[in-house]
Amino acid sequence: MNTDLYTYALRLGDDALVAAQRMGEWIAAAPQLEEDVALGNIGLDQLGQARSLLAYAAEVEGAGHTEDDLAYFRDEREFTNLLICERPNGDFAVTIARLLYFAGYQHLLYDALRSSSDATLAGVAGKAVKEVAYHFDHATQWVLRLGDGTEESHARMQAGLDAMWPYTAEMLASDDLVRRLAAAGVAVDPSTFADEWHARVGDVVDASTCTRPEASYQHSGGRDGKHTEAMGYLLAELQHVARSHPGATW
């Protein structure tokens, strides 16, 4: 097995899967019916990315596992998603802040990954890049309106941007695995687009009349399977049906 490639596909797949699970929590709970559908659509886009990436990870692993095995029958420490994906939704502004940060990251990542020497990763990225461009735009529209809205919406948008900020450095960090795969033309090293990410996100925050969050303590550990306290609850909800009724079909 190509362990590096397996781990890389798993990372990106886990990011998308956990982000999709959080987005799904908004269904029937968004501020408006229209926003319900919008967030549901975004979650389904992310789930589609997760399926492609986890199916590919399972194929690379070559142990006869399926995408479902990877999604439903791994434990918390085996998940390698970024911490920002698993953090609780908070209020609507917190979720929108997360989407701005995460979709901004995914867009730069997938855009570059389109020229990966790995045909499957390049293919997944080619399809997903259009989806995440829309996610970033959706988040941008809301940051602008909430930030430049009422006193209350401005305060909440600022609080959301601040709450998710300590999880952004992990997204843009590099490590040995990514550097090895990037050198081989397979992966994209996020540190190569960190400046671009800061510029894009910073422009949106400035235009919204909010203040760019100050440098603060930055959490990490997701890529090593060390998660926040929120992760166990998320996985319990995600996995309990599949584990209570293994192999069930409908």
Add this chain to the structure above:
Amino acid sequence: MSEKDWPLWEVFVRSRRGLSHGHVGSLHAPDALMALRNARDVYTRRQEGVSIWVVPASAITASSPDEKDEFFDPAGDKIYRHPTFYEIPEGVEHL
């Protein structure tokens, strides 16, 4: 943010090039740009369209049900106004 603060928008979608925009429904949104995005999510998520218009519902002047008789009934018995007396050539769609 209460629901009544958001105005109503009417949504028109063109399903293919060459066809005209057709009314598909309505939705609430805070402004025109968000209405367009909401329309994309609510009405074109199954590839129903290639172009969207949104119009403030308040900008539409509609005929009144009370005027139905004088508006529409007089056309009912004038079949010579209907283009049914010639054959449509084969291969002509959307006429």
